[in-house]
Amino acid sequence: MDDIRADAGHAPLISVIIPVYNDTARLSLCLGLLQAQTIADRAEIIVVDNGSTEDLSAVKSRFGTVRWLHEAKPGSYAARNTGINAACGHILAFTDSDCLPAPDWLEQGIAPLMGDNPPSFVGGAIDLVTTRPSGLSPAELFDLASGFPQHRFVEHVHFAMTANMLTLANTMKWVGPFATTMKSGGDREWGNRAWSMVGPGRYVDAARVGHPTRSSPPEVLKRVRRVAGGERDRKPGWRDCLAFCARQLPPPRRAILDIAAINPARASWPAKAGAMLFAYRTRLALIRYRLELQFGGESTRS
Incomplete structure (x- = not known):
């Protein structure tokens, strides 16, 4: 990959965009790992504060080369769009x-x-990291x-x-920004x-x-x-609402099989x-939240 390196005076090849809302400790870990990337010299890091009430001054001081932006409109997609508008890179990484x-x-x-026929986007692997090797709670096993x-x-x-998506800046311009209504x-x-x-996009397992698991x-x-809110924002009608709720009524077969497949040493x-x-409780919760939104509730980011 030596051919993608350039002099420090050149525009960055990659703009890494990270929205943040009250997550200072974990943001510090993320930024440290980004600054240790194998091609860190070709990347700019953009953090968009989405109205945090936590004091970010310490992490800002520690990571002085990071570009810090602010987006007052609640929602990570609004924050990502602010980062996109400020980005200088040929490639956008989220x-x-x-x-x-x-x-x-x-x-x-x-x-x-970087090839001659690039995909519309790249999605890389997202590995779940647990709090401990065994003795996991039901919620953590489900999330795992x-x-x-x-x-x-x-x-x-x-x-x-x-959480792990990359695309060309020109593709983002052509397709348009993220929908901020969601x-x-x-x-x-x-x-x-x-x-x-x-x-088509492309999955890249090596990226x-x-x-962390919940x-x-x-x-x-x-x-x-959040999932229920996104579904309402995407398909707000009553017919879509009832169809969505009906799909949640059967037991979650895929989740049950995946839980059964967890290594016995872990659970x-x-x-x-x-x-x-x-x-199954999460399925019932999805139904409840989706119906609450249909009767006038507001989707939230948390």
Whole structure:
């Protein structure tokens, strides 16, 4: 990859865009790993504060080369769009403040975009990182099993989660920015748009980031609430609402099979049974949240 390096005076090849909302400790870990990338000399890092109430001054002082922006409109997609508008890079790379990029994440992720026939976007692997090797809670086992199936998302649903997504800046200009009306699911809407307008995306297993599992029911249910909100924002009608709720009524077969497949050294069968029950509880929570939104509630980012 030596041919992609350039003099310090040149524009950055890659702009890494990270929205943040009250996540200072994990953001510091993420920024440290980004500054240790194999091609860190070709990247600019842009952090967009989305209205945090935490004091960011310490992390700003520690990472003085990072570009710090602010977006007052709530929602990570609004923050990402602010980063996109300020980016100087030929390639845009997206991750989140709680992610842990592998040392060669950028080098592996940009490779398909440097060729003669680049994909509309690249989605890399998202590895779940647990709090401990065994004794996991039902919520954490469920999150570990369901996690982030990025390969399936790219190949079958035609999008990449923005925890690990890269695209050419010119593709973003052509396709347009993320939909700011959505607080969840905007990556899916954008990916589907890009696939239709530009061509297929590509999954790159070697471009990896870590992501901590959610270890408690409230943490998982925050994600469930965001999913329900994104679904309402994407398809707001009553017919779509009822169809979505009906799809959640059967037991979550895929999650149950994935939980069953967890290494026995990590979870006993009673623990797996608890996680399977929790998985169905999340289905019921999705129905409840989706109906609440249909009756006038507001989708949230947390």
